[in-house]
Amino acid sequence: MLPIKFIPKYKHRTAVSADNLCLAFIGAQLLVHPDGRLPVASDLPAHDTAEISVQIGSVTGQACVLMAWHEKTSYAASLQAIGLRAAWGLIADSHYWIAARAQQLLTFDRQHRFCGCCGTATTRMPKETARECPACLHRAYPRISPAIMVLIKKDRQLLLARSPHFRSGVYSALAGFVEAGESCEEAVFREIYEEVGVKVSKLSWFGSQSHPFPHSLMLAFIADYVSGEIIPQEGEIEDAQWFGPENLPELPGKSSIAYHLIQAGLAKIASK
Numbered sequence: 001m002l003p004i005k006f007i008p009k010y011k012h013r014t015a016v017s018a019d020n021l022c023l024a025f026i027g028a029q030l031l032v033h034p035d036g037r038l039p040v041a042s043d044l045p046a047h048d049t050a051e052i053s054v055q056i057g058s059v060t061g062q063a064c065v066l067m068a069w070h071e072k073t074s075y076a077a078s079l080q081a082i083g084l085r086a087a088w089g090l091i092a093d094s095h096y097w098i099a100a101r102a103q104q105l106l107t108f109d110r111q112h113r114f115c116g117c118c119g120t121a122t123t124r125m126p127k128e129t130a131r132e133c134p135a136c137l138h139r140a141y142p143r144i145s146p147a148i149m150v151l152i153k154k155d156r157q158l159l160l161a162r163s164p165h166f167r168s169g170v171y172s173a174l175a176g177f178v179e180a181g182e183s184c185e186e187a188v189f190r191e192i193y194e195e196v197g198v199k200v201s202k203l204s205w206f207g208s209q210s211h212p213f214p215h216s217l218m219l220a221f222i223a224d225y226v227s228g229e230i231i232p233q234e235g236e237i238e239d240a241q242w243f244g245p246e247n248l249p250e251l252p253g254k255s256s257i258a259y260h261l262i263q264a265g266l267a268k269i270a271s272k
C-alpha cells in the first residue's frame with residue numbers, strides 16, 4: 001500500500017533537488033541501485049533530456065518525482081533498470097507503491113499523446129492528472145480497471161485454481177475483470193460460474209490492492225460454496241481443486257492480496 005503519509009499531487013517540475021524521491025524510468029523500466037535503493041537526482045541522466053518530469057505526490061514532506069527517458073538513453077553504470085514486477089520485494093514496500101503509481105501515470109501519459117476523438121496531439125494539464133486536446137477540448141484521465149478476486153470456501157476446504165500464465169505449481173483464488181455496466185457482486189457471480197461452473201452465496205468484502213500491470217485495481221471477496229461440480233473453463237483455467245490446510249499447493253507471493261486472502265480463508269475454515 002502507499003505510505004499512510006503519502007499525499008497525491010500532480011505538478012510539472014522544471015528541476016529536481018537532491019532530497020527528492022526519484023521514480024526514474026528508462027523506457028518502461030525503473031532505475032534502482034542493486035541493493036534496492038532508489039536513485040537520487042545526481043545519479044540520473046540530465047533532467048532537461050527527460051520526456052516527463054512531474055511531482056506525483058509527497059511523503060512526510062519529501063517530494064516524489066516521476067521522470068522518464070526513452071529506452072535507448074544511457075544511465076549510470078551503478079544503476080540497473082528493472083521491471084516493476086522484479087522491483088517487488090527488492091525495493092522498500094513503501095517505495096514500491098509510489099513507483100507503481102509513477103508507472104501507471106507514465107503509461108497513461110505515453111498512451112494518450114493524441115486525442116481519442118479527433119487525433120490532435122494532446123497537452124498535459126498543468127495541475128491535474130489529465131491530458132487535454134487543444135482542438136476539441138476532450139480530456140483523458142488515467143484509466144483504472146477494476147478486477148474482482150474471490151476465494152470460495154466449503155466446509156474445511158478452499159477452491160484454488162491456476163491460470164496457464166501462472167508460475168508452475170502456483171494456485172490462487174479466482175479473478176477476472178469487471179465488465180462495463182456490471183457491479184462488483186455481479187462480476188463475482190459471473191466470473192466464478194464461467195471459470196469453474198459453481199454457484200456461491202454470502203459474499204463478504206475482504207480488501208483491495210492496486211495491481212499496476214498495467215492499471216488494475218483488485219477487489220477481493222470471500223464467498224461460501226452453494227452448488228455445482230468444478231468444470232475448469234477451457235483456455236482460462238488450467239486446473240481448479242478444493243484444497244485443505246493439510247494439502248495446500250504453492251501460493252502467490254506474500255506481498256499479493258491473493259496470499260493474504262487465502263490466509264484469511266484458512267483462518268476462517270480453521271475456526272469452524
Ligand SMILES: [Zn+2]
Pocket residue numbers: 115116117118119120133134135136137138
Ligand atoms: Zn480532440
